[in-house]
Amino acid sequence: MKKHININEKYFRNDPEHFSSENFDREEKIISAAYGSADLFDKIKICIDSLFNSEVRAVYKEYKETAAAVKSLPKVECPDEVILKVHKSIEQLKSITAKHSITERLFSGKPAFASLAALAAVIGIIGFLIFRSPVIEQTYSQQEIETAEKQLRYSFERIGLVFKKTRSVIEEEVLPKQVGQPILKSINKLNDLLLGG
Amino acid sequence: MLKDIGYSLAVKQHKNRIYSYSFFMLGNKMDADDVTQEVLIRLWQNMGNFNLTAMRAWVMKTTHNLCLDYLRRRKTAQQRGVDLDEETADLIPAEDGSIYPDIELQRKLLKEKLNIAINNLPESLKSVFVLYEINGLRYKDISEILSLPINSVKVYLFRARKKLQDELRQLVYEKAY
Amino acid sequence: MLQLKNYLFLIFFFPALLLAQSDITKHPGYADFGDLTEFEQGDNVTEVFIEEGLIKMVANLSKSDDPQLSNMLNDLKLVKVNIFKPDNRAGKDVRSRIEKIDKELIAKKWERIVKVRDKNEVVNIYVKTSASGFEGLTITTFDPKGEAVFVNIVGRIDLDKIGKLTEKFNIPSLDKVNQK
Numbered sequence: 001m002k003k004h005i006n007i008n009e010k011y012f013r014n015d016p017e018h019f020s021s022e023n024f025d026r027e028e029k030i031i032s033a034a035y036g037s038a039d040l041f042d043k044i045k046i047c048i049d050s051l052f053n054s055e056v057r058a059v060y061k062e063y064k065e066t067a068a069a070v071k072s073l074p075k076v077e078c079p080d081e082v083i084l085k086v087h088k089s090i091e092q093l094k095s096i097t098a099k100h101s102i103t104e105r106l107f108s109g110k111p112a113f114a115s116l117a118a119l120a121a122v123i124g125i126i127g128f129l130i131f132r133s134p135v136i137e138q139t140y141s142q143q144e145i146e147t148a149e150k151q152l153r154y155s156f157e158r159i160g161l162v163f164k165k166t167r168s169v170i171e172e173e174v175l176p177k178q179v180g181q182p183i184l185k186s187i188n189k190l191n192d193l194l195l196g197g
Numbered sequence: 198m199l200k201d202i203g204y205s206l207a208v209k210q211h212k213n214r215i216y217s218y219s220f221f222m223l224g225n226k227m228d229a230d231d232v233t234q235e236v237l238i239r240l241w242q243n244m245g246n247f248n249l250t251a252m253r254a255w256v257m258k259t260t261h262n263l264c265l266d267y268l269r270r271r272k273t274a275q276q277r278g279v280d281l282d283e284e285t286a287d288l289i290p291a292e293d294g295s296i297y298p299d300i301e302l303q304r305k306l307l308k309e310k311l312n313i314a315i316n317n318l319p320e321s322l323k324s325v326f327v328l329y330e331i332n333g334l335r336y337k338d339i340s341e342i343l344s345l346p347i348n349s350v351k352v353y354l355f356r357a358r359k360k361l362q363d364e365l366r367q368l369v370y371e372k373a374y
Numbered sequence: 375m376l377q378l379k380n381y382l383f384l385i386f387f388f389p390a391l392l393l394a395q396s397d398i399t400k401h402p403g404y405a406d407f408g409d410l411t412e413f414e415q416g417d418n419v420t421e422v423f424i425e426e427g428l429i430k431m432v433a434n435l436s437k438s439d440d441p442q443l444s445n446m447l448n449d450l451k452l453v454k455v456n457i458f459k460p461d462n463r464a465g466k467d468v469r470s471r472i473e474k475i476d477k478e479l480i481a482k483k484w485e486r487i488v489k490v491r492d493k494n495e496v497v498n499i500y501v502k503t504s505a506s507g508f509e510g511l512t513i514t515t516f517d518p519k520g521e522a523v524f525v526n527i528v529g530r531i532d533l534d535k536i537g538k539l540t541e542k543f544n545i546p547s548l549d550k551v552n553q554k
Contacts, residue, residue: 093420096422140427140428145431145432145435148424148428148429148431149432149435149436152424152432152447152453154422155422155424158455158523158525159513159525162497162499162513162515162523162525
């Protein structure tokens with residue numbers, strides 16, 4: 001153990017009885033100076049103090065070493081695969097919102113357009129009822145099918161997120177607190193549902 | 198089209214900051230990956246809702262809130278292990294070889310301890326410390342991101358530095374005995 | 375031109391949608407969420423409503439790649455998803471709506487397999503079963519800080535096949551809970 005630890009604790013006792021604002025200010029200034037964030041005047045003052053006061057010198061040196069280590073920590077960079085995943089998710093969202101915006105435009109128009117739309121809908125319904133064949137054969141374009149596939153994927157992913165969230169909430173918060181046997185039973189059931197077991 | 202270009206620039210500008218903050222706050226790569234993805238997707242959804250100057254604060258605020266969500270969930274989990282995981286060593290790039298192997302080893306050990314000590318800081322202190330010391334933000338920005346008065350940011354930073362030093366001493370002590 | 379397209383869309387698809395909905399609502403696996411459009415404000419809204427015909431087409435498309443998935447999708451009649459971020463004022467109403475849906479589903483003999491109340495966060499998962507198996511799955515969630523999610527899958531959900539589906543779409547399983 002380093003010698004100056006005891007000195008430091010004695011010099012800056014941190015319990016309410018011994019902790020004066022004067023000590024706080026002084027300690028704060030030493031630490032700030034060591035980290036290089038004190039203003040110039042304080043820096044000079046601490047440097048001078050450290051020349052004549054071994055306790056100040058020890059504390060200053062100790063913090064300065066840590067500050068240097070903190071500043072030399074290598075930068076943590078975001079991996080490329082994270083960005084690739086983000087772009088993939090955004091492409092999926094784009095395709096979903098593109099379809100949604102068509103319906104939004106339809107139903108959020110001005111009253112006149114809304115009336116026209118309603119009229120068109122009525123004509124459509126009547127036309128549909130008159131001309132519909134007994135067997136309903138709906139045809140979809142390739143694009144609609146592909147969009148539907150993307151929407152299905154997105155839907156199941158969202159369901160997956162709920163399951164994931166439920167798992168963590170139950171595993172980490174509900175079970176330890178309440179030891180919820182019925183919940184555990186339910187989760188096992190859900191496990192069976194998901195895993196086909 | 199403009200949205201896409203703006204977004205690409207924003208991602209380039211903020212991705213490392215988001216990732217680095219999440220990594221130090223959460224202490225593992227997997228959660229940092231998840232938080233970064235979530236923030237960047239939300240950024241895309243909100244492009245156009247704020248100007249460029251407000252973007253950094255929004256991005257970091259969102260990152261901070263998501264990290265808190267993760268920590269809150271994790272807190273109740275029984276000792277999943279909050280130390281920086283093994284991936285940390287791989288993730289933090291190694292420095293070039295030194296001609297003084299002893300000094301280099303000392304530095305490496307100090308960095309390891311430092312990572313553990315940062316990770317052991319309470320979350321309120323860690324957030325201020327990481328934003329100031331690692332991400333290089335100013336008091337004013339941190340105050341905005343964490344919704345704290347500037348004076349509180351200063352006090353938190355002081356406490357964080359002090360606590361970090363205590364943690365390091367503790368680690369040295371544990372190593373010695 | 376765009377508006378003309380919209381009207382054509384209305385004329386041709388709206389009646390079909392109406393007819394499809396009127397049929398599907400009678401299915402025991404169908405869950406009525408009521409009108410959610412009042413909560414769906416802003417840009418953060420996702421609506422998915424894929425009925426049987428289109429699901430079948432997707433199933434056909436994946437027939438050669440994954441016959442098991444194709445079979446699974448073939449048995450589904452509807453996939454309905456509403457995701458939105460309500461504002462603070464609407465949050466209370468969304469919660470009431472979730473409670474109303476809860477009462478209705480329980481009254482209709484749906485089985486609530488997960489119920490989580492975590493501070494203000496709500497997650498409910500229900501399944502509808504019959505003698506022949508599962509008929510529907512419903513999920514309602516609301517996080518005051520995040521989104522509200524309403525999901526209803528109607529159709530015969532085969533346990534073995536949905537296991538495959540989770541793998542296909544990367545849905546996380548709950549196997550870790552079992553190990554506890």
